Amino acid sequence: DKLKAGLEKTRKSFTEKIEQLVIGYATIDDEFLDDLEAVLLSADVGVATTSKLMAEIRKGIKDKLINSPDDLKPFLQEKISAMLVGQSPAEAAHNPPTVILVVGVNGVGKTTTIGKLASYYCENGKKVLLAAGDTFRAAAIDQIEIWGQRTGTEVIKHAEGSDPAAVAFDAVQAAKARKADMVIIDTAGRLHTKSNLMEELKKINRVIAKEIADAPHETLLVLDATTGQNAINQAKLFGDAVKLSGVVLTKLDGTAKGGVVIAINNELDLPVKWVGVGEGVNDLRPFVAADFAAALFA
Numbered sequence: 001d002k003l004k005a006g007l008e009k010t011r012k013s014f015t016e017k018i019e020q021l022v023i024g025y026a027t028i029d030d031e032f033l034d035d036l037e038a039v040l041l042s043a044d045v046g047v048a049t050t051s052k053l054m055a056e057i058r059k060g061i062k063d064k065l066i067n068s069p070d071d072l073k074p075f076l077q078e079k080i081s082a083m084l085v086g087q088s089p090a091e092a093a094h095n096p097p098t099v100i101l102v103v104g105v106n107g108v109g110k111t112t113t114i115g116k117l118a119s120y121y122c123e124n125g126k127k128v129l130l131a132a133g134d135t136f137r138a139a140a141i142d143q144i145e146i147w148g149q150r151t152g153t154e155v156i157k158h159a160e161g162s163d164p165a166a167v168a169f170d171a172v173q174a175a176k177a178r179k180a181d182m183v184i185i186d187t188a189g190r191l192h193t194k195s196n197l198m199e200e201l202k203k204i205n206r207v208i209a210k211e212i213a214d215a216p217h218e219t220l221l222v223l224d225a226t227t228g229q230n231a232i233n234q235a236k237l238f239g240d241a242v243k244l245s246g247v248v249l250t251k252l253d254g255t256a257k258g259g260v261v262i263a264i265n266n267e268l269d270l271p272v273k274w275v276g277v278g279e280g281v282n283d284l285r286p287f288v289a290a291d292f293a294a295a296l297f298a
């Protein structure tokens with residue numbers, strides 16, 4: 001399937017290297033462990049997560065759960081599965097509309113993800129509204145409109161340069177008036193004006209919460225898997241400004257850095273809720289930890 005195909009490169013850089021290691025060593029010695037550590041780091045599992053896994057492995061050796069290199073793969077699969085937190089994406093709230101705020105740096109695949117989300121929820125029988133909240137770039141407004149047409153979803157927009165919080169306000173009002181189930185709000189992602197961006201996000205949050213007390217119900221941070229550990233830094237940055245509820249990890253196809261999924265789960269205490277495995281409208285999958293681990297070790 002698409003998830004398994006999308007993880008092909010990561011599997012090559014990760015599982016296949018581990019398998020080669022296992023074949024190359026008759027016994028587990030320090031050199032073997034050093035090589036293993038290098039494999040984990042090169043798959044972008046991250047320094048903190050790698051040292052945690054290495055500690056588990058050393059303990060596994062001590063406890064005689066790992067007696068030869070052959071025991072390693074099943075042991076790792078089990079430990080990694082346990083590290084991944086599965087959490088379902090937002091469903092329609094008891095009191096619609098469900099408000100989903102989508103944040104992230106330009107280029108990570110934010111607009112595409114919003115289009116895919118609109119399609120997913122529409123296909124599940126939900127009435128969806130999109131909000132063109134990245135008012136900084138005219139192209140961003142156009143792009144959201146294209147996705148709106150493609151998915152048959154209404155788009156709430158203002159002119160380029162207008163206040164994004166006003167767009168969010170209008171979108172929530174419109175969603176209430178039209179009895180929409182979900183409203184998905186795009187935001188700007190220009191990181192070079194970091195403090196402005198963070199203030200903007202806070203204002204959007206305030207405006208939305210004034211309209212619907214428990215909204216936004218979901219704040220999704222979109223991260224590009226190909227950026228590996230850089231994604232972790234972006235998550236920390238956005239996490240300081242807004243209360244994130246989950247991550248969408250895009251471009252998992254095309255990268256060997258899929259190990260970043262494990263790092264996000266482990267280091268950020270933030271569930272990965274969706275993964276992007278292609279550019280098409282249907283190439284977004286709810287993240288299921290067991291499926292991911294199975295596909296990684298397949």
Ligand code: GDP
Binds near residue numbers: 278283
């Ligand atoms: P934005 O600037 O964050 O809104 O980024 P876009 O949504 O415009 O996406 C940037 C590029 O990434 C586009 O060429 C998308 O087709 C591509 N893209 C987005 N998600 C994925 C994905 O999951 N896989 C692949 N291969 N490409 C993606």
